[in-house]
Amino acid sequence: MEYQFIRDPISGFKVRMSEEHALVGRWLNEELPLKEVSSFIEKMDMVKQGTEELKLEGKEIRLTLSKDEALFEAHTLFQNEVDLSRYEDDFLELDEDGLMAGCGFEDFQALMHDWIRFVQSRR
Template sequence: MEYQFIRDPLSGFRARLNDEHALIGRWLSEELAHERIVSLLTQLENLPNQKEELVLAGKEIRATFTPQEALFESHALFHESDDIAQYQEDALALDESGMMAVCGYEDFLPMLIEWAEFTTAK
């Protein structure tokens, strides 16, 4: 997984990931509060010993952490078909590309640790 962290003077810290994982970059940049990173890392360390998954529902993205992987889904995926059906006359459809990303912990955890370090560095 390729990623780049950017310090933007206008919008703050940004994470840019490859196209396949772009939603994870949005989640890091827009949904994950910096204060939450340390507690999230602790919860993820203990997750393999638990039977339940950890779900963090943000404003636009839901993150689901299972013992095997991290799954990120845009809330737009969960719209009722009736909501989208009204746009069919206009030949509009929901483009689901980029609305879901999956990542194994061997890639996700080191990236999350680097993100925590990057966002605290001055």
């Protein structure tokens, strides 16, 4: 998983990620407030030690964290009440690329530890 951390003078701390993991970056940038990163890392440690999964429903993205993987799913994937067939004449369809991303637990844990070190070192 490739990522780059940025401290933007206007928008604050951000992470850029490869296209394959863009949803992970979006979750980190938009769904997890900086003040909650430390407590989230503690929750990650509990997931790694236990058998329980952690599910976090964000505004736009759901994270399901198990001791093996982190799965990110955009809420758009679960919009079943919209009848997409009525848009067929316009050749519109739901593009599921970028609406789901996953990575191994260890990779995600490394990202989170790198993220908190970056943020703390630049405050």
